[in-house]
Amino acid sequence: SGTKTIPGDYPNLTGVNGLFADINSKVLTGPLTVNITNSLNEDGLNALNEINVTDTAYHVTLNMNLSFPRTITGNYNGALIRFNGADGVTINGNGKLSIINSSTAAAQVISFANNSNRNTIKGCKLSLGSSTSNSALSAILLTGNCSYNTFENDTIIKCYNGVYLDGVYWNQSTGNTIKNCVIGSQIASQYIYQYGIFAKYQDNLHVIGNEIFNIISNGSPIAIYAEGVTNTLIEKNNLHDIVYSGPSYGGSSGITIKSLLNNPNVVIKNNLIRKISGMGSSPNTSDANTIPAGIKLFGNTNAGIYIYNNSIYMTPDPTYGLFYNNEWFTALEIGAGVSGVTLVYNFLLNSVCERTGRNLSSYGYAIYCKSTTSPFATINNNLYYTSNYDNNFVGLYGTATPPVNNLNLAAWRTFTSQDAQSLNTDPLYTSTTNLTPQPSSPSIGMGLSLPGVVDHDYLNAPRGNPSTIGAYEMLAATPKNLNITLFLEGLYAGAGLMNQAHDQNGTNWPEGVADQIRVELHNATPGFYASILYTSPYINLGTNGQAQATIPASLGGSYYITIKHRNSLETVSAYPVSFSGNSINYNFHSSANAAYGNNLKHLGGGIYGIYCGDVNQDGFTNESDAISIESNALSFSTGY
DSSP states (O other), X not given: OEEEEETTTOSOSSSTTSHHHHHHTSEEOSOEEXXXXXXXXXXXXXXXXXXXXXXXXXXEEEEOOSSSOEEEEEOOSSEEEEEEBOOSEEEEEEEEEEEEEOOOSSOEEEEEESSOOXXXXXXXXXXXXXXXXXXXOEEEEEESSOOSOEEESOXXXXXXXXXXXXXXXXXXXXXXXXXXXXXOOSSGGGOOOSEEEEEESEESXXXXXXXXXXXXXXXXXXXXXXXXOBSEEEESOEEEEEEEOSSSSBOOEEEEEEEOSSSOOEEEESOEEEEEEOOBOSSOOSTTOOOOEEEEEEEOBSSOEEEESOEEXXXXXXXXXXXXXXXXXXXXXXXXXXXXXXXXSOEEEEOOOBOTTOOOOOEEEEEEESSSSOOEEEEESOEEEEOSSSEEEEEEESOOSSOOOEEOHHHHHHHHTOOXXXXXXXXOBSOSSOOOBOTTOTTTTOBOOXXXXXXXXXXXXXXXXXXXXSSSOOSOOXXXXXXXXXXXXXXXXXXXXXOOOEETTEESSOTTEEEEEEEEEEEOSTTOTTOEEEEOOOEEEETTSEEEEEEOTTOOSEEEEEEEOTTBOOEEBSXXXXXXXXXXXXXXXXXXGGXXXXXXXXXXXXXXXBOBOOTTOSSOOSHHHHHHHHHHHHTTOOOO
């Protein structure tokens, strides 16, 4: 326990007298913080095993807290830093720590195995000795059932695979998160070779806010590959320059999902995907084909894949474009075993073109479906556009080569039996590298809000209603108006009117205002009412019982409405109220059951009101409130 330094208290992490060996041999009796104060050379001799603790709240934190960079280096055939059942360990590089395993064999920088859970690697730069010599060269490797690990704000370069999560089919890992990492390099010798992120047999996986780029190789590269994942969110990632550059059949993709279970609940939203290209393949009929595509959906499922508000631009690439005759590229590809897909509010733009010097019969599609029946549960409000091919279409179905089931927008609507609001037109991106829509883009105002599903855009701006197609929201979200009717027992005068609150100098508010209240919106999930999602400033309550609160546009779910007044009993709506629209009305005065627990008093004439008397605001009206009033009266206290 306590605070240690390396070098100082230990010469290194993994050596014979290093930190890991010491922790493995002892019991942790309190939190342990280890400050890395200089560069280290590691031999990789010792892994960090399951940590013996006297209290599971005790954790180990390794900090790099100096203002200048430091490096941990080694040459180890395997993972230089290994977590072998260790739980609750954080390595915080604070953006100043590089960890380099210079091995070119089957090596990794950091690995996790044997139920290593709840560990965090953040603010570190990870690299290996080669990106091409061995397919096992992964910056981060997780094998078996390792759960709730987080990789955040890390930079990964020069490896075959960036993050490789290899779970177990019958016992998925759960809760792992890859967030705000940069995977890729501007330097060609440091490019990633195959996968930016590879995830297999994971549940509750979160891949959020990462930039994955410059995977340019002859290995059919993929930015994000997920197989056998469930309850997974892939959101706000920027995936670009994913290119097959080899001499033979090969392609690439931004995101590939291979489903192994029905209804996997995979959500793909607010991602930017551009410059996905390669030579292509012949024929184009199997799931394992190498057609370049922004998103690919393979495997077998009949429901549970949701694709919202993504911006895909298969940008022109005369260097690595289409090579073979009667072949095709597509923005979205869906395998024959996949159905029940939801596809709404997406840009699907494909303009890769033929490779320079080729004279082909080429085909370009926004969507390619291998099945001869529609794979969509819901499809609408998308924007499709193809250009730069000899034959440009919205959709294709089937596996015939050359393609024969080519669909324009009208035929596509017939094939899907829906999609009436989608358009086939140029989305007018700002440029090939900037997927922000131009002011004249038809995408602006083409969508509707999806409260609770897509509340914000790629930049975390609230979605408008109407909203913008794609990852960027271009319309300012309109705040919502909550109109409330309620009466306060202590001010009620009768006939649906209240008196104005007074102090020793007379009325305390302008004419027509009885007093002020506050409004809270509470989480409606059972057991989570204590979670307050919004608290209004003080708002005027009219003598007629009317009040209006302005609610942020981003709050589009259902919430309990809670009313607070300075000396009245806190009162809650009888049920969660939907805030999906822009104007919401709630009436607290028509009956006792308008409040949770029938907690309203009949004031006469069919009018109900909020109980007064909770002077100390403890949630009860009782003797303690009476004592407070009596004490103030005896001391001749005045005021509002």
